[in-house]
Amino acid sequence: MARLRHLFTLLLLLGCLNATVAQMRNKMVMQHGRLVLILDTRTSKNEIDSMLIAGGVTGQTAEMLLKGDYAAATKNGWNVKAKKNIIELDRSLADVNESQQLTPYLLSSNMYKSNGRPGYPSEVAFGVNSFANRVSVHELPSGLTRFFIPGNTQAKRVLLSGNFNNWSTIKGIMNRTDSGWVADIRLEPGKYAYKFIVNGNWTPDLNNNLLEDDGLGNNNSIYYRYNYTFKLAGYQSAKKISVSGSFNKWLELAMRQKDGVWETSLYLHDGIYLYHFMVNGSWITDPANKMTQMQNKQLSSVLLLGESVTFKLNGYTNAHKVCVAGGFNNWDADMLQLSKTATGWVLSYTISAGNYQYKFIVDGQAIADPANPHQITTDGKTNSFLAVRSNHAFILKGYSSAHTVRLAGDFNNWNEQGYTLEHRGDQWVINMRLKPGKYLYKFLIDGKWILDPGNKIWEQNQYGTGNSVLWIE
Template sequence: MIGRFIHKKYSCFMRLVAVMMLLFIAVAGTAQDDIKVCTVKDGKMFIWLSKKLPPAELDAFITKFDLGHLALKRFIESGFTDSIKLAGWVVGLNNASSFTLAKPLASFDGINDPAKRITFMGLEPPMDLQFPSVSNSVVFGYNKFRNKESFAIKDSVVTFFLRNNKKAERVMLAGSFNNWDPAALSMTKTDSGWIAGVTLKPGKYWYKFIVDGKWMTDPDNSMAENDYAGNTNSVYFFTNTVFRIDGYSQAKKVFVAGSFNGWQGNKLALNKNANGWELPVYLAEGTYTYRFVVDGKWMTDPANPVQFPNEYHEMNAVITIGVPHLFTLNGFPEAKTVIVTGSFNGWRKDELYMKKTDKGWELPYVLGKGNYEYKFIVDGKWITDPANPPYGNNKEANSLLVLNPNYTFRLKGYAGAKSVYLAGDFNSWNPSSIPMRKEQDDWVFSVHLSRGKHLYKFIVDGKWIIDPDNKLWEQNEHDTGNSVIWFNE
């Protein structure tokens, strides 16, 4: 229950430092039933626990080392590992009797310096950064309720509704929109349940109800997610788009599929109504192509005149959210066709045909804030943007477009490096799309980051490294670690 488990400033490992990294074993001997270890060894934070500990002993161990965010009880009962992995731990030994968890320290350099130890362990980020409503990682979303309609919206006010619970004396609403404050938002009792209005903007939100002091997810909401602390929260999307197709009253199933969901033709079902079929969704800023699938037959949107060609010599309907960016290519008056393509449309070479002008070629195209690669295709020949060449004039690279740069990465201590690249979740971990620029003895580059958590690394002369000036990091699947930044725009 996220509202009651807002973490303390330091993680469990600060407890380890406080006891000078001593080994704690509750009962002497080697019996598997008695194992309770939480320590640091071989450069790793290490936990070894018996699965047969009495509940009181397990609770005491979890409290002593502030391990509540790992959801160890759920792991012992059902093998649930989401919270463990999200916190950067790796499961080692795991049998019927006991299990081990390990998490590497960034370094033992300065381990006797209390300030550096605090940095190793990391401060908990603010709640609003852990649950950003708009993020580059969330392209689309929709709501799926049972036994009740989706929450009513009027003038940006969303009316959250908890059905039944008529005997409850007090019901509160807490979520990412009010920093999970359990006392901030009282719900009003009605003849069918409880309601509360919240002013929101389009995006993704997490929430829970608190019924007479007991936290609970929305029993009528099929959309729920586990957070990094081992709690399950209901998810609500404030939608900004409605996919709609009129008619087809005899159809059994109608789906929408598009670039926003990888063209999965049987995932997003429209709901039948008196006029046809529709599905409200949330879409992040950008341009999207889509088609309907009516009883297995793919078709474009007959009511949408904006269409792009596809590889099957058919047309896809187009929907845009946001303000267009104008792609321009000067010159090439003799060219017959010029196409712009990039990471924003899957590098399709049959979709974005530019229009000829007096100065060259242009195409307005809606993109959200972010980091993109692109090229032009002039009569079949791929070229970078002459007005925006890749850094170092690398002919194999792509032109880079950063819309709304708001954070500058800086790498110090590598003045002698020949090349440095930046990669992270903000560019799909592409190791060659963001070449950093030399600024005296440092390497720098500005990108766009959405609010919340981001992972990144530097590639120095072909070698991947974490940021030496950022002690906040977490483990990855390669056991090499990723640097972490919590960004608040």
């Protein structure tokens, strides 16, 4: 019995030893001015590979290493030593000494590259608001949006802060009423994140059910500024009517009867959508909408949201077929056919807000739009340029004797064959649609770079020649 117990203890000890061996892990340390990777060949290839990546041993894989092929590591300045189950790679840390940074934020900002813009909601296809006890945000007949926070009437100051005012903690001062605080602001249709600031303290809107993580352990309230109402007249005695469509993955969105019409409002992003109504469980298309499309053997109504753009091509009256292809239709050369008129070709098409390049396809031959002064050339190919719902005009005054004025910036990879401006009156102009954020740009006058003389805001660049700075807010 005692012997058995000894054997058991021995086995237990061996087990512990095994566990100790199994706990061997790869590690990376700094010793004697060198960075040392200590790799245990008994760990998985994945673990070794991730260690090699962390150590910046480019081109070297665990596979190669385990076969004794160290060429890639050696080429990049690593010494490699293999003994038993351990492979050690080391290289000088002299490069760490090279930092000439003068301020800690410049050094550490390399560790944390911005990941999107927290607090600035990304675009969504649709959105519906949801309020708890009372509607704290609503549209006014004037077109302004009213935000309301009840109570806090003894507060010294209450502010409304959100992505619509760049989360300002100074600008969005609300007005005191007998029952709370209000602020009326102008919003374009879309999704907005906001909070209130009561006596300096951030607080979400407690009446708003829609919350989104603000990335800092708290929540932002979310409000959708509506731009569309689905309507269905008649069906007075129907018990339940809803709308569903490709915008919300065909989930049913309840409609309410108002003055004899069933309706529901929502925010809908520009785009092309299929939809139908469900009346007491039966599928019908929208009787007020003639545009329909068959999909999966079912007929749906078609909704086009965006701006109607008219493409015109003068002449070419002998051509058989003229199409327009561009970023707005994935460059499909056959999809959008123009109709022949007495003097040329024409097509009206609804396009979402954005910047697009396009071409006409005349009997299979692609040409830039001869009537459009805005062009961009990339890899030797010249396309026409169109901004739908533009929100910024780049304007250069004077330079009337210039042959070509172009615009290049970080938004087009500083393409020297960038957007050509239109010479209109005594100035050069191009309109663009730019998302909120910072942009760097310059004009090219007949190939010569200049800062925008009409913009006093610029920053230095690596060539010492500066770039103009534009903030879209």
